[in-house]
Amino acid sequence: MSDAKKPSTAEEEYFAREELKRREQTNIKKGHEEREKLKALHWMRCPKCGSELHEVAFRDVSIDRCEDCGGVFLDRGELEQLSGSEDNVIGAILQYFKKD
Ligand SMILES: [Zn+2]
Structure with missing residues (x-):
């Protein structure tokens, strides 16, 4: 049982x-x-300060930039896209986003 x-x-x-x-x-x-x-x-928030990120067109690449702290962020593949076009791409990016 x-x-x-x-x-x-x-x-x-x-x-x-x-x-x-x-x-x-x-x-x-x-x-x-x-x-x-x-x-x-x-989504679209700065990882450093939490402020809103804005897309800025730079050499056909849409870069995310924080208006508050000035941080610049790239999505996957965007650095490769940029580095493929210029020898001195880092210098060009720094010049482009230089604060007054
Ligand atoms: Zn920020």
Whole structure:
């Protein structure tokens, strides 16, 4: 009688695997939601001072610049885009964004 109520080892393993899968899916979903929240919070905000970033066109590349602290930020691939066009690109960038 008691053996009928007791789940077999195979059943226990099955449910344990299903539970593990369910938890992994929940963690993936939570991780995705957390990244989306952070992205919404930090999108186009200066990583140094938190002020708003503004896009500035520089040699066909859209550079993000902080109007408050003067920080300049490049998206993935933009530095390569810029460095491919000029030998002294760093000097040109510094000259372009030089404060009065
Ligand atoms: Zn800033």
